Amino acid sequence: MGFLSGLVGKFKQGLQRTQDLVLAPMQRLLGMGRLDEDQLLELEDLLLQADLGVHATERLMERLRFEMRRSAEIDPKALLKDELLKILHHVPSRPFAAEGTQVVLLVGVNGVGKTTTLGKLAAHLKGRNEEVLVVAGDTFRAAAIDQLELWGQRAGVEVVRNQMGGDPAAIAYDGAARAQAKHIPWVLIDTAGRLHVKEHLMRELDKIRRSLQKVIPQAPHRVLLVLDATTGQNGLNQAEAFKEAAGVTDLVLTKLDGSAKGGVVVPILERLKLPIAFVGVGEQVDDLIPFDPEAFVEGLLG
Ligand SMILES: Nc1nc2c(ncn2[C@@H]2O[C@H](COP(=O)(O)OP(=O)(O)OP(=O)(O)O)[C@@H](O)[C@H]2O)c(=O)[nH]1
Ligand SMILES: [Mg+2]
Numbered sequence: 001m002g003f004l005s006g007l008v009g010k011f012k013q014g015l016q017r018t019q020d021l022v023l024a025p026m027q028r029l030l031g032m033g034r035l036d037e038d039q040l041l042e043l044e045d046l047l048l049q050a051d052l053g054v055h056a057t058e059r060l061m062e063r064l065r066f067e068m069r070r071s072a073e074i075d076p077k078a079l080l081k082d083e084l085l086k087i088l089h090h091v092p093s094r095p096f097a098a099e100g101t102q103v104v105l106l107v108g109v110n111g112v113g114k115t116t117t118l119g120k121l122a123a124h125l126k127g128r129n130e131e132v133l134v135v136a137g138d139t140f141r142a143a144a145i146d147q148l149e150l151w152g153q154r155a156g157v158e159v160v161r162n163q164m165g166g167d168p169a170a171i172a173y174d175g176a177a178r179a180q181a182k183h184i185p186w187v188l189i190d191t192a193g194r195l196h197v198k199e200h201l202m203r204e205l206d207k208i209r210r211s212l213q214k215v216i217p218q219a220p221h222r223v224l225l226v227l228d229a230t231t232g233q234n235g236l237n238q239a240e241a242f243k244e245a246a247g248v249t250d251l252v253l254t255k256l257d258g259s260a261k262g263g264v265v266v267p268i269l270e271r272l273k274l275p276i277a278f279v280g281v282g283e284q285v286d287d288l289i290p291f292d293p294e295a296f297v298e299g300l301l302g
Contacts, residue, residue, distance in 0.1 A: 010289045011299025014281030018262035022050045023300065030077040030301065034068060043076075050300075051232055053267030056087055081297050087266060088293035093275035094250070096222075096290070098130055098185030103176055103212055103219035105137075107205060107246050108226035109238065110193030113254035113280055115144065117226055118190050119151025120288035121278065125186050126155050132186040135175035136161040137168040137208065140192035148190055154285055168192070168204060169211040176215040189220070196241040205246050224277060226252045227268065229259040236271050243272055254280035257287075265296060 015023065026046040029039055040061065047057040063083045067074050104121075106114045115138070122132045134152050136159060138144035145161050152159035160175040172189050179187040191208070194201035212219035225248040227239055242248060251274050256262055269276055276291040289295075 007289060007292050007295035008298045008302060010281065011279075011296050012302070014256040014279065014287075014289065015262040015299050016257065017260040018050060018300075021260045022046050023262075026050070027077075027301065030080065033076070034072070034074060035064075035076060040064070047263070049261070050263035051261030051267070052263035053233065053270065055270060056084070056263075056266045059083060059087065077301055081301055084266065084297050084300075085293055088269060088297070091269055091273055091275050093277065093291065096125075096277065101176070101179050101183070101185060101187060101216060102221045103179075103187045103189065103216060104222040104224060105189045105191065105205075105208065105212075105220040106224045106226055106252075107191050107242065107248070108193065109195055109235075109242075112193070112226045112228040112231075113252075114138075114193065114226045115147050115151065115190050116283065117224075117252050117254060117278065117280055117288065118148070118188050119155060120280070120285055122151065122157045122186075122188055123155035123285045124288055124290075126157055130186060131182075131184045132157040132188060133175055133179045133182075133184045134159045135172055135187060135189040137172055137175075137189045138192040139164055139166045139168055139171065144190070144192070169207040172208045173211040173215060176212050176219060180215060196238060196245050202245050209247070222250055222277075223248045224250050224252050225274070226254060229253050229256045229262070229264055229280075232259070232261050232264050233267055236268065239268070239272055243274065248274060250275050250277040252276070252278045252280065253291075257281045263300065265291075 029043050044061050060080050060083050067079055106118050108114050122134055125132050134157055136145045136148045149159050162171045175187050225242055256279050279289045279291050281287045
């Protein structure tokens with residue numbers, strides 16, 4: 001099984017709920033060649049139901065109608081794939097590659113999957129034979145440190161922690177200093193869930209940043225905003241505010257498996273103009289997929 005086909009399978013699995021509700025009838029339509037006006041309207045409706053967003057849906061329908069006017073023989077599925085890829089490739093992604101010590105901060109609102117993603121990401125990097133240090137920066141929620149400790153054990157990585165109620169900026173500083181001293185390429189820092197409107201909590205992120213910069217001036221190298229796919233486009237205003245306030249560099253979309261609107265990847269990427277680094281498709285350690293536009297589109301329409 002090739003790398004890409006393995007990824008496509010993972011996306012298909014993650015999109016199962018979307019598949020059952022909207023992708024199956026969509027794929028049936030797309031396999032029919034020329035579509036009449038009723039079928040075009042039905043397709044448009046399904047694209048919207050999959051949560052691809054108004055903008056992308058209009059673009060896709062326009063392209064389809066344009067090509068149908070131009071030639072008698074068309075392949076609607078191939079056209080849609082091509083157009084979707086154009087949209088997705090609009091935001092270039094930066095691969096997760098270690099150059100010296102890279103500090104990665106995970107931020108987002110409560111319960112979106114930050115700690116779980118961090119655990120999976122630690123295991124993913126470890127699986128590439130890259131050392132990882134995990135920092136329990138959520139000292140606010142009871143059990144958050146233990147939850148992270150468990151993920152650390154699962155992934156086989158060291159966890160740097162202090163006591164509950166401790167200062168997240170101080171523990172972040174310790175983690176970065178330790179990783180640098182031991183030449184560990186990855187430092188993953190968990191943070192407490194917060195709302196962008198809570199100013200003191202947003203200032204806390206600033207404080208973490210300043211404290212990291214005392215150790216490594218370029219840190220944090222990545223700020224991952226974790227978003228819950230089941231919230232769909234409703235969370236976009238909030239995400240945009242977060243993006244500005246926390247200096248977000250990449251997105252992680254979790255719980256794609258729990259959503260019947262898996263197309264939401266598209267409007268999220270279009271609106272926030274940030275690359276999607278990873279997608280979460282379950283609660284297990286290997287349920288984190290590096291986002292790949294080709295594999296995603298294949299999983300969606302393939
Ligand atoms: N199905 C599914 N569940 C997920 C995924 N990612 C996280 N979860 C679940 O979502 C719940 C919350 O995950 P956490 O990682 O604790 O979320 P958090 O953002 O760290 O939460 P706070 O620290 O309280 O803000 C847990 O039950 C996870 O197992 C995913 O990709 N798919
Ligand atoms: Mg957490």
